[in-house]
Amino acid sequence: MAIQISTALAIYFVIWWIALFLTLPFGVRSQHEDGVGAPGTDPGAPILTRMGGKLIWTTIISAIIYGLGMLAYQAGYLSIERLSKLMGMPF
Numbered sequence: 846m847a848i849q850i851s852t853a854l855a856i857y858f859v860i861w862w863i864a865l866f867l868t869l870p871f872g873v874r875s876q877h878e879d880g881v882g883a884p885g886t887d888p889g890a891p892i893l894t895r896m897g898g899k900l901i902w903t904t905i906i907s908a909i910i911y912g913l914g915m916l917a918y919q920a921g922y923l924s925i926e927r928l929s930k931l932m933g934m935p936f
Contacts, residue, residue: 857911
């Protein structure tokens with residue numbers, strides 16, 4: 846049940862991008878909500894995105910999800926046979 850480094854990095858990369866898109870909307874305030882904005886700009890444009898914090902939280906969240914997935918894989922819960930049986934597909 847060994848996993849290759851390239852496979853592990855690809856799985857982590859996909860989880861990281863999904864977690865990034867989940868964390869992007871949190872804490873963003875628009876110009877309309879704050880009542881401040883430059884003339885001619887979209888009122889829905891963000892004032893401060895706080896991307897540094899979001900990247901850190903994305904990394905933490907994706908590391909936890911990846912770790913839980915690897916634990917489940919090592920325990921045998923994420924094997925092809927088990928997952929195909931759960932979906933009703935013959936293996």
